[in-house]
Every structure is written in C-alpha cells, then in structure tokens.
Amino acid sequence: VLLLDEPLSALDKKLREQMQVELRRLQQAVGITFVLVTHDQYEALAMSDRIAVMFGGRIAQVASPKEIYQRPVNRQVADFLGGMNFVKAEIVEENGASLLLDTLGFGRVRTDKPKAFMRNGGAATLGIRPERLRVLWDNASAKFEVAGKVVERHYFGEITHLIVEIPGLEKPLSVTETNDFGADDIPVGAPIRLAYDPEALVAMAD
Known part of the structure; x- marks a missing residue:
C-alpha cells in the first residue's frame, strides 16, 4: 500500500490535473493500492475507485465516486x-424503502429512503445537484419544472452558475448550465423555467 498525503496540493490547476491522470496511470501500471489523502473533492472523484469521506476523524461514508456523489448518505x-441545493420537505408517507414528501417548491415527490434515515418528526431534507436543474428555453416544456427569477449570474468560461429564486423555497437554487445555448446571456432579473428529474431529488439521512 502506498500512502499519498496531499501530494498535489502545491501544484497549479493545470499541472495538478495532468498529475492526477499520471498518478492514476502509475497506480494501474504497478497494480498496488494507493491511499490518497486530499481536501480537494474533485480530485477525489477523479482519481478514486472508492472514496471515504471523514469528519472529525470518523468515516461518514465509503462508496464509489458515482454513488457518493449521487447518493450522499x-x-x-x-x-x-x-454543490448541493437543500430543500425542506414534510413527510407524507414512509413506506419501506421509500418516502413520499411535500415541498413548497417542487410539490409532492417520492424518493428512496436512505439506509441510515432517522426520522425527526415530520420534517425532512431533500438535495438536488445544480447540474440536475436544466434551463428550459423559449417554448420548451418538461413534465417536471419550476419557475423563478434569476438573482445572480456568475460566468466560469465553459459554464455559468445561475442563482434562481423560486416561490416557496427558503433559499434560492444554484443552477449550473453549459454556455452552449447562451446561459451566459441570461440577464439578472429575468424570469426562468427549470426542468428537473424527480429522481435527482435525494433524501438526506439526517
């Protein structure tokens, strides 16, 4: 086992990304286990077969990068x-491995119940990633959509982050869109519609 304790932390972004690929190739070539410690979550997602997330010296979750990103415990x-948007919800029904929830912004949603779910009265929290919210352009429609207003816009080259106020939600939603279709041209204050997949709304265990 080779322990790597933040080996890339002093490198600039481009070199760091190149070395992530090189270290991955090296690990596959020599065929031994690498244990890499990092505070960079994207580095962990890019390089790992399995990730252990720790807080205060305790492991909170161990899973594949895809599972830990899409289904955080x-x-x-x-x-x-x-990034993650958190939405307050009320439990309507708890049935085996699923939950039926009411939200003010997304309406009624059914989602998988996390394994370590601990009920605290009737309240629950849902999460949805910014990239799982998609801008609906012109007359496009979706089976599931919410409407709001753009209150902030942040340009990052290939992507734009939009901050969108949705009636009924306590906090605005963060939305990540590629700039292929002009997300970088949406003005602050503009009305906007967002499509989403109910399966992208994940119930939190706590």
Whole structure:
C-alpha cells in the first residue's frame, strides 16, 4: 500500500490535473493500492475507485465516486462533495424503502429512503445537484419544472452558475448550465423555467 498525503496540493490547476491522470496511470501500471489523502473533492472523484469521506476523524461514508456523489448518505457529505441545493420537505408517507414528501417548491415527490434515515418528526431534507436543474428555453416544456427569477449570474468560461429564486423555497437554487445555448446571456432579473428529474431529488439521512 502506498500512502499519498496531499501530494498535489502545491501544484497549479493545470499541472495538478495532468498529475492526477499520471498518478492514476502509475497506480494501474504497478497494480498496488494507493491511499490518497486530499481536501480537494474533485480530485477525489477523479482519481478514486472508492472514496471515504471523514469528519472529525470518523468515516461518514465509503462508496464509489458515482454513488457518493449521487447518493450522499447525509447533508454533511452532500455539502462537502460538490454543490448541493437543500430543500425542506414534510413527510407524507414512509413506506419501506421509500418516502413520499411535500415541498413548497417542487410539490409532492417520492424518493428512496436512505439506509441510515432517522426520522425527526415530520420534517425532512431533500438535495438536488445544480447540474440536475436544466434551463428550459423559449417554448420548451418538461413534465417536471419550476419557475423563478434569476438573482445572480456568475460566468466560469465553459459554464455559468445561475442563482434562481423560486416561490416557496427558503433559499434560492444554484443552477449550473453549459454556455452552449447562451446561459451566459441570461440577464439578472429575468424570469426562468427549470426542468428537473424527480429522481435527482435525494433524501438526506439526517
């Protein structure tokens, strides 16, 4: 086992990304286990077969990069690994491995119940990643959509982050869109419609 304790932390972004690929190739070539410690969540997602997320010396979740990103076990893990929108909900029904929830912004949603789910009265929290919200252009429609207003816009080259106020939600939603279709030209204050997949709304275990 080779322990790598933040080996790329002093490198600039481009060299860091190149070395991530090189280290991955090296690990596959020599065929031994690498244990890499990093505070960079994207580095962990890019390089790992399995990720262990730790807080205060305790492991919160161990899973594949895809599972830990798409199905974080709790709010702390979800918030640490990439951006996440959190939505308050009320439990309507708890049935085996699923939950039926009411939200003010997304309406009624059925979602998988996390394994470590701990019910706290009737309240629950849902999470949805910014890239799972898609801008609906012109007359396009979707089976599931919400409408709001753009209150902030941040340009990052290939992508734009939009901050969107949705009636009924306590906090605005963060939306990530590629600039292929002109997300970077949406003015602050503009009305906007967002499509989403109900399966992208993940219930938090705590």
